[in-house]
Amino acid sequence: MSDVADNSLVQFHNVNFSLPTPGKLKAGSTAIISDLNLTVERGETLVLLGESGCGKTTTLKLVNRLLTPSAGEVLVEGKSTTSWDPIALRRRIGYVIQEGGLFPHFTIARNVGLVPALSAWDQTRTSERVRELLNLVGLEPDRFADRYPHELSGGQRQRAGVARALGADPPLLLLDEPFGALDPLTRASLQREFGDLATRLGKTAILVTHDVREALILARRIGLMHKGRLVLLETPDRFLASDHPQARAYLDTLDVTDHKAGGKQ
Amino acid sequence: MNFWQFLQLNWSELLLLVRQHVVLVFIAILAAVIIGIPTGIALTRYRALRGPVLGLANVMQTIPSLALFGFLIPLPFIGGIGSRTALVALVLYSLLPIIRNTVTGILGVEPSVREAAVAMGMTGGQILRQVELPLAMGVIVTGIRVATVISVGVTTIAAAVGAGGLGVYIFRGLRQYDNNLLLAGALSAAILALAADFFLGLLERRFSFDAKRSGGGSVKQVLALAAGALFLILGGFAVWRSGDGATSYIEGRVVVGSKDFTESALLAEIVAQMLEARGVSVERRFELGGNLPHEAMISGTLDLYPEYTGTSYTSILHHAPISDSRAVYEQVKREYASKFNVEVSEPLGFENTFAILVRGAEARRLNLKTISDAVPHASQWRAGFGQDFMSRADGFPGFSKTYGLKFAEVREMDLSLTYIALSSNQVDLIAGNSTEGRIATLDLAQLADDRRYFPPYEAVYLVRQDSLARVPALSEVLSKLANAISTEEMRRLNFEIDGNKRDPKEVVKGWIAGKGL
Numbered sequence: 091m092s093d094v095a096d097n098s099l100v101q102f103h104n105v106n107f108s109l110p111t112p113g114k115l116k117a118g119s120t121a122i123i124s125d126l127n128l129t130v131e132r133g134e135t136l137v138l139l140g141e142s143g144c145g146k147t148t149t150l151k152l153v154n155r156l157l158t159p160s161a162g163e164v165l166v167e168g169k170s171t172t173s174w175d176p177i178a179l180r181r182r183i184g185y186v187i188q189e190g191g192l193f194p195h196f197t198i199a200r201n202v203g204l205v206p207a208l209s210a211w212d213q214t215r216t217s218e219r220v221r222e223l224l225n226l227v228g229l230e231p232d233r234f235a236d237r238y239p240h241e242l243s244g245g246q247r248q249r250a251g252v253a254r255a256l257g258a259d260p261p262l263l264l265l266d267e268p269f270g271a272l273d274p275l276t277r278a279s280l281q282r283e284f285g286d287l288a289t290r291l292g293k294t295a296i297l298v299t300h301d302v303r304e305a306l307i308l309a310r311r312i313g314l315m316h317k318g319r320l321v322l323l324e325t326p327d328r329f330l331a332s333d334h335p336q337a338r339a340y341l342d343t344l345d346v347t348d349h350k351a352g353g354k355q
Numbered sequence: 356m357n358f359w360q361f362l363q364l365n366w367s368e369l370l371l372l373v374r375q376h377v378v379l380v381f382i383a384i385l386a387a388v389i390i391g392i393p394t395g396i397a398l399t400r401y402r403a404l405r406g407p408v409l410g411l412a413n414v415m416q417t418i419p420s421l422a423l424f425g426f427l428i429p430l431p432f433i434g435g436i437g438s439r440t441a442l443v444a445l446v447l448y449s450l451l452p453i454i455r456n457t458v459t460g461i462l463g464v465e466p467s468v469r470e471a472a473v474a475m476g477m478t479g480g481q482i483l484r485q486v487e488l489p490l491a492m493g494v495i496v497t498g499i500r501v502a503t504v505i506s507v508g509v510t511t512i513a514a515a516v517g518a519g520g521l522g523v524y525i526f527r528g529l530r531q532y533d534n535n536l537l538l539a540g541a542l543s544a545a546i547l548a549l550a551a552d553f554f555l556g557l558l559e560r561r562f563s564f565d566a567k568r569s570g571g572g573s574v575k576q577v578l579a580l581a582a583g584a585l586f587l588i589l590g591g592f593a594v595w596r597s598g599d600g601a602t603s604y605i606e607g608r609v610v611v612g613s614k615d616f617t618e619s620a621l622l623a624e625i626v627a628q629m630l631e632a633r634g635v636s637v638e639r640r641f642e643l644g645g646n647l648p649h650e651a652m653i654s655g656t657l658d659l660y661p662e663y664t665g666t667s668y669t670s671i672l673h674h675a676p677i678s679d680s681r682a683v684y685e686q687v688k689r690e691y692a693s694k695f696n697v698e699v700s701e702p703l704g705f706e707n708t709f710a711i712l713v714r715g716a717e718a719r720r721l722n723l724k725t726i727s728d729a730v731p732h733a734s735q736w737r738a739g740f741g742q743d744f745m746s747r748a749d750g751f752p753g754f755s756k757t758y759g760l761k762f763a764e765v766r767e768m769d770l771s772l773t774y775i776a777l778s779s780n781q782v783d784l785i786a787g788n789s790t791e792g793r794i795a796t797l798d799l800a801q802l803a804d805d806r807r808y809f810p811p812y813e814a815v816y817l818v819r820q821d822s823l824a825r826v827p828a829l830s831e832v833l834s835k836l837a838n839a840i841s842t843e844e845m846r847r848l849n850f851e852i853d854g855n856k857r858d859p860k861e862v863v864k865g866w867i868a869g870k871g872l
Contacts, residue, residue: 154474156470156473156474176476177476177477177478178476179476180473180474180475180476181475181476183474185471185474185475187467187470187471187474188467189467190471191467191468191470191471192468192471193468193471193472193485193486193490194465194468194490195489195490204475205475205476208475208476208477208481254475264474
C-alpha cells in the first residue's frame with residue numbers, strides 16, 4: 091500500500107458498510123464491507139477482483155457516493171465523500187456499468203454529451219466533444235451520433251457507455267463489470283482498447299470484475315476481495331506468483347488453457 | 356322514418372351533443388392528468404401512501420356512475436346538476452388509470468438506467484424530467500387512453516344530471532322506444548371512443564423508445580381493450596333491443612312485466628301475487644326500460660303489464676293529447692284490440708299524471724295554487740324535466756305553450772333525480788309523477804293543471820287476448836282489481852317502498868290481505 095498522500099486520488103480509511111438484516115424487526119445488520127483500507131493512486135488502473143457478493147460493487151459505489159460508509163471514510167481528492175456536494179462529486183467521476191446503462195430515449199450523441207450538457211457547456215463545445223469522444227472509443231460520429239441505443243450492438247453500446255463516462259474529462263473512472271455481457275471476442279478487443287485508452291489519457295480507473303484474465307490484462311494492481319474484505323493487493327506479476335488460497339483458486343481456472351496473461355489471444 | 360332521414364333532420368342537434376360530449380371528456384381528462392400525474396409521481400417517492408391512495412382511486416371506480424351522480428347532487432360546490440357534477444364524476448373515474456400508470460411507468464424504468472442517471476450527477480428534478488417521465492410516458496399515455504375511453508362511456512350517463520352529451524339521445528331513445536335516437540347516440544359515442552383510442556394510440560407509439568416495447572404486449576392489450584369497448588357498446592345495444600325474444604313459451608305460465616319505476620313494478624307484483632294465490636305459475640319480468648314492455652308484449656314474450664291510458668294514447672298510438680278520460684280509454688281499448696290483439700282492463704281507480712311541482716315553502720310564500728299562478732315567476736326559475744317529459748307529445752313543448760311559460764333555464768335530467776334537485780334548490784320547478792311518494796316527504800307542492808293540458812293517465816293493465824283465453828284466472832283477477840286503488844292509496848304504497856324502504860313483495864302482500872282480494 092502506498093502512503094504517498096500527494097499522489098493519491100481515492101483513499102479508503104477503515105471503511106465499514108453494512109445493511110440492516112432483512113426480515114428481523116430490530117436485530118442487527120449484515121456487514122457488506124469490513125475494515126477496508128485502500129489507496130488508489132493517480133493514473134493507475136486498480137482492478138477489484140472477486141466473486142458475486144464479495145462487496146466489490148459496493149466499494150465502487152462508496153466512491154461516487156451512491157452509498158456512504160457506515161463507519162470510516164472515503165476520501166476523493168483528499169476530501170471525504172460526505173463533505174462533497176454529491177452532484178459535483180459525481181460529475182467529476184465517470185461511471186460505466188454493464189451494457190452501458192445508456193438512456194434508451196436519448197440518441198448516442200445526447201447520451202455521450204450528457205454530463206457536458208448538465209454542466210451547461212454551450213452547444214458547439216458539447217457537440218465537438220461528442221465527436222471527439224466517439225472517435226476516441228472507435229464509433230464513427232457520422233454513423234452513430236443520431237442512432238438510439240437499441241440500434242447498436244452490445245459492444246457498440248459499451249463503447250458509447252465509456253464515451254459518456256469520459257464526457258466532461260473526469261480524472262477518475264469507475265467501471266462495474268463493463269465487459270461482462272459481451273461475447274468473448276468483442277470483450278477481448280474492448281479490453282485491449284480500454285487499456286490503451288486509459289494509459290493514453292492518463293486516467294485513474296477502478297474496475298470491478300470477476301474475470302481474472304481481465305484483471306491480469308488491465309490492472310496495474312489487483313485487489314482481491316473475499317467476503318467483504320480486501321485479502322490481497324498486488325501487481326499482476328506478483329498476483330500470479332501468490333500462494334494465497336483465494337488467488338490460487340482464481341489462477342487455477344486459467345490452467346485449463348494457458349498460464350499467461352491474456353490467455354486466448 | 357329511417358335512420359338516414361333521422362340524421363338529416365337532426366344533424367345539427369346531434370353535432371351539438373357530440374360537441375358537448377367531447378368538451379366534457381376533454382376537460383375531465385385534462386383535469387385528471389393535472390391531478391393524476393403529480394399524484395402518481397408523489398406515490399413513487401412516498402411508498403407508504405401508495406396502497407391507500409391507489410385503493411381509494413380503485414374504490415371510486417367501482418361506484419356505479421348513476422349512483423355517484425346521485426351522491427353528488429346535494430353536495431355544495433362540487434355537486435348540483437349540470438356539467439360541474441358530471442365533470443367531478445368523470446375526473447374521479449379517470450384518476451385511477453392515470454395515477455396507476457404513472458406509478459407503474461416510473462417504477463418500470465430500468466434500475467440500471469436510473470442508477471446511471473444518479474451516477475452521472477443528475478439532480479432529482481433532472482432525473483424526473485429527463486429520464487423517468489420520458490421513459491414512463493408511453494405507459495402514462497396508455498393510462499390516459501384508457502381513462503379517455505372510459506370517460507366517453509361514462510359521459511353518456513351524465514345526461515341524467517343534465518350535463519348534456521350523447522346520453523341525451525340514448526336516454527330519450529330508451530324511454531321512447533326510438534331506435535334512431537338510440538343508434539345516433541350509441542353509434543356516435545362508440546365512434547368517439549374509437550377515435551380517441553386511435554389518436555392516443557398514435558401518441559403512445561411516439562413515446563416507445565426501444566424495439567422491445569414498440570412491438571410488445573402493451574399495444575396488444577390496448578387493441579384488445581378498444582375491441583372490448585366496441586363490443587360492449589354494440590353488444591349492450593343489441594341485447595337491450597332484442598329484449599327477451601328467446602324466452603320459451605310455457606303452457607299455463609303467465610309472464611308479468613313492468614316498467615322501470617316503483618309504481619309499475621308494484622302494480623305488476625299485485626297481479627303476480629294474486630295469480631299465484633290462484634295456483635298460476637308466474638314469471639316476473641320487471642324494470643323494463645322505455646317502451647320495452649310494450650314491444651315484449653306485442654312479440655308474445657310478456658302476457659301483461661301495467662300501463663297508463665294517456666301514455667298508450669300518445670306514445671304508442673301517436674294521437675294528439677286530449678283531456679277527456681273516457682274518450683281516451685275507449686279509443687285505446689278499441690285500437691289495442693284491433694291493432695295488437697291486446698285487451699285493456701277496467702281502470703284501476705287512480706291516475707298517475709304529470710304533477711307540476713314546486714317547493715312547498717315557495718308555494719306558501721307566493722300563494723301558488725295552480726300552474727297559471729306560477730307563470731309570472733317562471734322567468735326567474737330554473738326548471739328540471741325528465742327526458743321523457745322533454746320529448747313526448749304531451750310533454751314540455753305543448754305544456755310551455757299552453758301556459759305561456761318562459762323559464763330562465765330548462766334542464767333535461769333523469770326523472771328520479773329531479774325531486775332531490777328541486778328540494779335542494781338546484782331547480783325551482785319540476786314535472787314529477789302525481790303518485791310519487793316523495794311529494795309528501797320532501798314537502799313539495801303540486802300545482803293544479805287549471806287549463807287541463809295533461810291528458811288523463813288512468814292506470815290499467817294491458818293483457819294479450821290469447822293469454823286471457825289460455826289462463827281463465829287472469830280475467831277474474833283483473834276484474835277484481837277494477838277501481839280497487841285510489842290515488843291516495845297508490846301514493847301511500849309508493850311511499851312504503853321509496854320512503855320507508857320496505858320490501859315491495861311484503862307491501863303488496865299486506866295490501867292484498869287488507870283488501871280481502
